[in-house]
Amino acid sequence: MREPILFPLDLPELSVELGGGTIRRTVHPSGLRILTEHMPAARSATVGFWVGVGSRDEQSERSDAPGSLGSTHFLEHLLFKGTPSQDAYEIATSFDRIGAEHNALTAKEYTCYYAKVRDADFEHAVGSLADMVTNSLLDAEEFEMERGVILEELAMAADDLGDVASERFFEEVLKDHPLGRPIGGNPDTIRAANRDDVDRHYRDRYDPSTLVVTAAGAVDHDRLVEMVLAALNASHEERWHTDRAGVPERRERGNLEPVDTREAGEGFVTVERPSEQINLLLGAPGFVAGDPRRFAFGMMNSVLGGGMSSRLFQEIREKRGLAYTTYSFGASYSDAGLFGIFAGSAPEKTAQVIELSKQELAKIAADGITDEEFERSLGQIAGSSALALEDTETRMGRLARAELGAGELYDLDTSLERFEAVTADEIKAVATYFANTPLTVVAVGDTGKMTR
Incomplete structure (x- = not known):
């Protein structure tokens, strides 16, 4: 490899x-x-x-x-x-x-x-x-x-x-x-x-x-x-002026302890705004940048909520018409991370959307993903990555984030090898990690009409 x-x-x-x-x-x-x-x-x-x-x-x-x-x-x-x-x-x-x-x-x-x-x-x-x-x-x-x-x-x-x-x-x-x-x-x-x-x-x-x-x-x-x-x-x-000797700023941010995912706890936060729709986010602390599980997370995230064929999109939008937009995502930083699921739905449908989101995550944790989903996820990641790298702005940013981050650059082929090497058990383990973590829910909109 x-x-x-x-x-x-x-x-x-x-x-x-x-x-x-x-x-x-x-x-x-x-x-x-x-x-x-x-x-x-x-x-x-x-x-x-x-x-x-x-x-x-x-x-x-x-x-x-x-x-x-x-x-x-x-x-x-x-x-x-x-x-x-x-x-x-x-x-x-x-x-x-x-x-x-x-x-x-x-x-x-x-x-x-x-x-x-x-x-x-x-x-x-x-x-x-x-x-x-x-x-x-x-x-x-x-x-x-x-x-x-x-x-x-x-x-x-x-x-x-x-x-x-x-x-x-x-x-x-x-x-x-x-x-x-x-x-x-x-x-x-x-x-x-x-x-x-x-x-x-x-x-x-x-x-x-x-x-x-x-x-x-x-x-x-x-x-x-x-x-x-x-x-x-x-x-x-x-x-x-560059005539004076110096050293590059160190990449490590060792002044803070990593966020403990078990400390966050489950919460339900509402923010009242006049609106016809509730913007809903649920999730938990995720993986830091460089975590070896990030490739398994990428595969799991693609299957859960990474596109129109994802489980969230199919179950929440296509089969039930509960939302126009729904997806899952991750964000990683030097000493903390975040995993989330988004959906925009009518207030009276929010309880069902939350329950379905948790169920789909739990299903991957319990049963993993299918071979067809694995291949589709791999193809989605490969295609979207290749298309993004056609742009000079994306490549410029990739260099900077590699330099300012862990100090390592994964080119497209090297990255895809890591995704291809992900096992079914690793994907289940990542889903289990989040399924067993209390999820925080944030709802913004006309929350007085929400179902809980």
Whole structure:
């Protein structure tokens, strides 16, 4: 069985031929890491500037500074608002002028600023992103303007029943763990935020040792390394200069104990919202990233709720018409995870949907899956993975998540070998694990009409 590509933090250079392309990685003496995947036929490229700091890392901010919560998301917005060489409008027009897809994302364990461009405009994208990441002004007036924008973003999410259900589900399942907090903060923390807290977050957490630059598509690795080093050394902020020795930020997050799935307990949480439908989530803490059971979980999850032929879809929607949408899912992080089942149904049907969801999970735990389901699950995983990897943005993100995560990259063939090797007993064991774990239920909508 093929082994994954390993990314040791103390290995300065790495080059691997993979599927007709080449993956290269440079670890600079400053701690900066740059990874590329050259795709020979591509006429575009996606580049991302990643920092291994997410919403969960705000736990280490001062306890007497409530505005520090939400700083990561606040900072993501502010880096688009101007540097000494370009204001917010110039940043926007510079990307629009070349037809780029550009944006940023804040996650629970990392933040990314990225652009997808045609090959001829790649250097422009790298230069502009590097300027934003290293030279942001964090202007006080822009800070106040963006406070209003973020509050509107949170208000929009509060009007979306699915978003509300998801946020409450994480909070209820993961309890006091920092991963259970909302990524964007909440209205109270955003109103309490001040520029000094966010500026401190920027200066304390953003430097070459925390930066990972990844690119995929029509990209030349050596040229990208030159461009990134030149941009960082030209930064107005001395902390970005790469002439000082450093070490890459360690991947381990050993400051927190893993979530104990047996401590969560069964709960039923309702959130009242005017709606014709209840958005329902039920689940429990799941597996951490890198757990050896993750491949068996992927197979089990595909059969349970991974598509239109899945057991949940067939039993809840096709045979009984109780919901339009239903599926199961998993989320994995460095020291915690989450497993869940979603359905949207009329209030009077929720009790039946919950019971059917539990029954289908219990059936897999008791009887396993059929040979036909195994083959169908394997085909679904193989096909969806292959289609996703046609896109340079997906490949760029895959490099970053491998580097910021466990430091190992599973290419498509290596990953599929692991799925093919999963046994029927391993799938049953995963289903049994969750079937025997108390499930938390979160229901959002006109809950007064619900059946229990």
